[in-house]
Amino acid sequence: xxxxxxxxxxxxFLVPNAADPLLDxxxxxxxxxxxxxxxxxxPYQRRYVDTWTLLSMIAAQTTRVGLFPDVANLxxxxxxxxxxxxxxLDVLSGGRVELGLGAGGFWDAIEAYGGPRRSPAxxxxxxxxxxxxxxxxxxxxxxxxxEGRHYRLAGAQSGPVPAHPIGIWLGVxxxxxxxxxxxxxxxxxxxxxxxxxxIAAMRExxxxxxxxxxxxxxxxxxxxxxxxxxxxxxxxxxxxxQGFDTFILWAEGRDQLARFAEEVxxxxxxxxxxxxxx
Numbered sequence: 001x002x003x004x005x006x007x008x009x010x011x012x013f014l015v016p017n018a019a020d021p022l023l024d025x026x027x028x029x030x031x032x033x034x035x036x037x038x039x040x041x042x043p044y045q046r047r048y049v050d051t052w053t054l055l056s057m058i059a060a061q062t063t064r065v066g067l068f069p070d071v072a073n074l075x076x077x078x079x080x081x082x083x084x085x086x087x088x089l090d091v092l093s094g095g096r097v098e099l100g101l102g103a104g105g106f107w108d109a110i111e112a113y114g115g116p117r118r119s120p121a122x123x124x125x126x127x128x129x130x131x132x133x134x135x136x137x138x139x140x141x142x143x144x145x146x147e148g149r150h151y152r153l154a155g156a157q158s159g160p161v162p163a164h165p166i167g168i169w170l171g172v173x174x175x176x177x178x179x180x181x182x183x184x185x186x187x188x189x190x191x192x193x194x195x196x197x198x199i200a201a202m203r204e205x206x207x208x209x210x211x212x213x214x215x216x217x218x219x220x221x222x223x224x225x226x227x228x229x230x231x232x233x234x235x236x237x238x239x240x241x242q243g244f245d246t247f248i249l250w251a252e253g254r255d256q257l258a259r260f261a262e263e264v265x266x267x268x269x270x271x272x273x274x275x276x277x278x
Contacts, residue, residue: 008245022058033265037062073104083133099169122150138158
C-alpha cells in the first residue's frame with residue numbers, strides 16, 4: 001500500500017463546449033464545495049471556447065475554487081507566454097491557479113492550427129525545456145536566458161511573480177515521460193478509464209524514478225481524472241493504496257456532479273480517515 005497521507009481534494013472536469021452553460025456549472029462546482037475546476041485544452045476544437053479565456057471568466061465569477069488547465073496544449077502555447085498567463089491569473093484570482101501541462105497530441109490538428117508536428121522524443125524534449133522556461137519566467141528575475149532546441153529566452157524580463165508557488169502537473173504516461181515527471185514536476189495528472197492496473201504500474205514507475213533522482217516520491221502530487229460515476233470504495237482504494245490525493249470528476253452528465261459532491265466525496269473522506277486512523 002502507498003498512501004502519502006496528503007489532504008484529499010476533489011474537482012470537476014469542465015469540457016469547454018461553447019453551447020453549454022459553462023459559467024453556471026463553474027459556480028455550481030464552487031457552491032457544492034469542490035476544490036478545483038479543470039478545463040481541457042484543445043484550441044483546434046471548433047465547438048470549444050478558449051481554455052485560458054474560460055478560466056479567466058471562471059476566476060472572475062468565483063471566489064474560492066482552484067483552477068487549472070487539464071492539460072495545457074504546449075505545442076500551441078509558447079511556454080514563456082503560458083507562464084505569463086498562469087502567473088497573471090494566479091495574481092488576479094488570489095493564488096488559485098495550478099498548471100497542468102502536456103506534451104501534445106492530435107498532431108494533425110495541431111499542425112493545422114500552425115503548431116509544430118513533433119515526434120514522441122521531440123515532444124518530450126520540448127516539455128522538459130518548457131518547464132525550465134516557465135519556472136524562469138515565474139522567478140521574478142531579470143535578463144532571463146535559455147537556449148534549447150525548441151525554446152529560448154534571450155534577455156527576457158520576468159513578472160508578475162505568481163501569488164503562490166504554482167504547481168506544474170504533467171499529464172503523461174510513457175516510461176520516459178514518467179521519468180521526466182519524477183525528475184522535474186510537482187504533480188502527475190493521468191486519466192483513469194477503467195485501467196486501474198495500468199495506472200498502478202505507472203504510479204510504481206513514477207515512485208521508483210523519483211527515488212532514483214533523489215526525490216521523496218511523496219513530494220509529487222497525484223491528481224487523477226476519473227470518468228463516469230466512480231464509487232467511494234474505488235476512490236478510497238486509489239487514495240490509500242496508490243497514493244492519489246486529488247480526484248477530478250469527468251462526468252457524462254451534469255446530474256453526476258450533485259451525486260459526486262453530495263455522496264461520493266463525503267464517503268471517500270470518511271473512509272480514508274478511517275483507514276488512516278488504524
